[in-house]
Amino acid sequence: MSAAMRIVNGKVYDPANNIDGKIKEICIQDGKIVDSVPEDATVIDAQGMVIMPGGVDIHCHIAGPKVNAARKLQPEDHRHDVHPGTPFTRSGTGGTVPSTFATGYRYATLGYTTAMEAAVTPIGARHTLEEFHDTPVIDKGFYVLLGENIFLQNLLREKRMEEFNEAVAWWINATKAYTVKLVNPGGDEPWKGKKNSNVSDIDEQTDEGLTPRQIIEAFIKSVDKQGFPHPPHIHCNNLGHSGNYITTLETMKTAGDMRAHIAHIQFHSYGGELGKNPVSKAAEIVDYVDNHPNITCDVGQVMFGKSTIMTADAPLAYVLKGHSKGKWVNADTECESGCGILPFNYQEHIYMHTLQWAIGLEIFLMAKDPWRVILSTDHPNGGSFMNYPKLIKLLMDKAFRHEEMKRVNQKALENCSLRDLDREFTLNEIAIITRAGPARALGLKNKGHLGVGADADITIYDEMDDKEMMFNAPRYVIKSGKTIIGNHEFITDFIGKLLHITPEYDKKIEEVVQPFFESYYSIEFSNYAVDDSYLHDHEIIATGKASS
Amino acid sequence: MTENTKIIENATCTFCGCVCDDMILTVDLDEKKIIKSKNACVLGRAWFAEHTIEEDAPAAMIDGKEVSIEEAIEEAAQTLTKAKFPITYGLSDTTCEAQRQAVAITDRIKGNIDTTTSVCHGPSGLAFQGVGESTSTLGEVKNRADLVIYWGGNPAESHPRHFGRYAVTPKGMFTPRGKKDRTVVLVDVRKTKSSPVADILIRPKPGKDFEVLWALRALVKGKKLSDDIEERTGVPLAVLQDLSDRMKNCRFGVLFFGMGLTMTRGRHFNSGALLALATDLNEFTHFVAKPVRGHGNVTGADNVVSWQTGYPFGVNFSRGYPRFNPGEFTTVDTLANAHADAAMIIASDPASNFPKKAIQHLKSIPIVVLDTKCTETSKDAHVAFRTSTYGINTTGTVYRMDDVPITLRPAFESPFPDDETILKGINKRVNELMLAKHYASGASGEVKVAAPV
Secondary structure (H helix, E strand, C coil): CCCEEEEECCEEEEHHHCEEEEECCEEEECCEEECCCCCCCEEEECCCEEEEECEEEEEECCCCHHHHHHHHHCHHHHHCCEECCCCCCCCEECCCCCCHHHHHHHHHHCCEEEEEEEEECHHHHHHHHHHHHCCCCCEEEEEEECCCCHHHHHHHHCCCHHHHHHHHHHHHHHHCCCEEEEECCCCHHHHHHCCCCCCCCCCCCCCCCCCHHHHHHHHHHHHHHHCCCCCCEEECCCCCCCCCHHHHHHHHHHCCCCCEEECCHHHHCEECCCCCCCEECHHHHHHHHHCCCCEEEECCCCCCEEEEEEECCHHHHHHHHHHHCCCEEEEEECCCECCEEEEEEECCCCHHHHHHHHHHHHHHHHCCCHHHEECCCCECCCCCHHHHHHHHHHHHCHHHHHHHHCCCCHHHHHCCCHHHCCCCCCHHHHHHHHHHHHHHHHCCCCCCCCCCCCECCEEEEECCCCHHHHHHCCCEEEECCEEEEECCEECCCCCCCEEECCECCCCCHHHHHHHHHHHHCCCCHHHCCCCHHHCCCEEECCCCCECC | CCCCEEEEEEECCCCCCCCCCCEEEEEECCCCEEEEEECCCHHHHHHHHCCCCCCCCCCEEECCEECCHHHHHHHHHHHHHHCCCEEEEECCCCCHHHHHHHHHHHHHCCCEEEEHHHHCCHHHHHHHHHHEEEEECHHHHHHHCCEEEEECCCHHHHCCCHHHHHHCCCCECCECCHHHHCEEEEECCCCCCCHHHCCEEECCCCCCHHHHHHHHHHHHCCCCCCCCHHHHHCCCHHHHHHHHHHHHHCCEEEEEECHHHHCCCCCHHHHHHHHHHHHHHCCCCEEEEEECCCCCCHHHHHHHHHHHHCCCCCEECCCCCCEECCCCCCHHHHHHCCCCCEEEEECCCHHHHCCHHHHHHHCCCCEEEEECCCCHHHHCCCEEEECCCECCCECCEEECCCCCEEECCCCCCCCCCCHHHHHHHHHHHHHHHHHHHHHHCCCCCCCCCCCCC
């Protein structure tokens, strides 16, 4: 295969470069997009087709200890959805938690070429990297759970902020992570140490002498100071609880004018009284996001059908276990995190599930700035990433949306404004919420666009009226300049690379961390940090203070 | 002892599922021997001390005759691709890197893969699929557990450092006085060397674990038990009531369980009852459970097979995708039912410990063996590779019984290649052979080996 390729006659959607459906030639050489290629370059004729950058998933759960536990937990989820191999690709199983190979290939079959695993315990980083190595096609990175890290909380309580910053950077380097993840800040210790209780307010002082707000603020400041390409990725307190939109607004206000990313914001946009059915507060949340350019969010859309709840928010999973009454996994990680897993099913006739579905759509449809309101289902929590084409159709096709609205709980629709929203997304806007927006929010300068110098991660769809069908089956998927899918078939395999950051830190911090380790961890300090042998192909994304 | 020694700090012992990573090994580089293993338990010391390399042994043999490694790889690939029902088995005493290659090969040849899990904690895996599990890493037990219950195991002899390093005596964040801050309960049908560690010793009648666990579930939920519970189980009601109260009132409780539970009458029902009990207790306090796994990297095998196929063991690829059916695709069954027509055995010796009928069939089919030493299985092998020992000669990843991954620090080099290297070679050749078949059938496509390096 020649390294040079020219795609001609296709309609290009490249919002980052202000190209909205223009017929334009795209040239590729050595895995990058270039100005021009030699005459003898391979030509793809994209007549009647739509060309977009490869999709970027900013928030999903696809690899690591909790994902693998969820795989092991659900043979019934795999059995009905097999993923046969081809002479060039490995086999696997699907369902809401596919095997690693199926995960990579299935992202590719939707035209996605980058995905970020959103919650990994530091001690589970090595496991995650091993799974990434077996997750083909896509580039990937992960966010490391540091919010409930007891050592970091100790530094915070003692106001040793310089050491706190150094330790955050050390942990990022030790795990090869992309940014910091906070989940239900302050909620871990009550869960593990105080008989499965939880924090309920962002300003509630825990027995450890910290409030969730103090934890959130400390990480936002630290990451801002160190110039990570993506700010702290925050799963707010009170996920799923009626009235939680106040907590979400307060969390965003805590950031001031510093950057913050609010994960699966749909689950945090509920009004009403605690313990009673919620109502939509999508308008209030969207209004704040629209008016604060420092905030990005992903929606965490709920899609009806089977899902798997997997979260570091262990108290939340326990609440849901009370509803589902089925099997449940709790997994505590020493000094670092909690975790809960359970199979789940979103059903149209249930008020809560319909409202969640409707609020997600409201957030998309109300947002004035699609660049900062990114498409996700919090895979597999709100539903599998395999639902993305259907979600795109819901956004692009008003008639389809209204048909779907006939099948859901009508009472829930009365407590939101979905019926009044007539907006239909354009292809350009879809390219923003699935490509350009997430790439920009992640600080990935070579992703999410088709300008010269960008990674040659490209998807070519047949243009169709049925947008679900269109986004379900790209005719070509090109990853790093290689044609992975040609004429709808896998023609080769590719492993993709790890995206991570290496913020600078003072080695002396290890002397501060090590004694804590020796007392409270069960593995040796020198066996904790992940070495470079776990990287396979990788790319270091620059930070404000990159280390060598 | 010579002067030529080297010290390896923070090395890992892979003898059992504790995977202690605080070994300080002194290596005699001339003799190629570990002469001291500080911090190791009695089993670990033997594991390190008895590790010698038979330099003269052939690295590869076909039908008992020494051949080059390349010839053996070719023959192994030919044998496996020609078979209609090739099985892969073992895997719990090698690295995850080697396990990944083994699954890849089995996928390519549309074979059957299974690990030693199917003959040890397989029932716990099935119970996990049924009811889930509340669990934790061992460091949480050290830091927090004030009630520690062992059920159906004898860690003093099987996992000697489990008490001292993780669960009974160590001082943790919320257990600053070590054992004084904990109550230790041992439930076992007999007295063992583990018994002295227990504050409370409970001895049910043999085969009555399920009944005892179910009775405890009832008590925890406030139900009344029938008066004949002692007669049925051998445990007085007052003892059960006391245990139930302790479990509900502790701050952080843990139930460790062993093969005395999983491999006796009831099997996965027993494991399921125990996991359900731990789950129930979370209504009252924080409670976790954890199987005490045996082999050094059996947990890694479960993880690797799960992430590549979706299922932990007993997986068949004959239809071109993974299917899971313990009882059919587990190795004892594929052999005893005479389904398998070739076998690749990695780091395991089924010919010495499987049921007779399974061994008989195993001996009638061509076997490819990778092992660090001569075994009953390798004696009958069609193709036999001698490989280096993980954790002693080879680096790589192993998973502790609580799913914590650790990187190995080898002590000294072996003249023999490691499992991963051999399996990579077989994988590459198998790919070529399968692609040749694909092209011979008139198909097209770009030749590109999928297996990641």
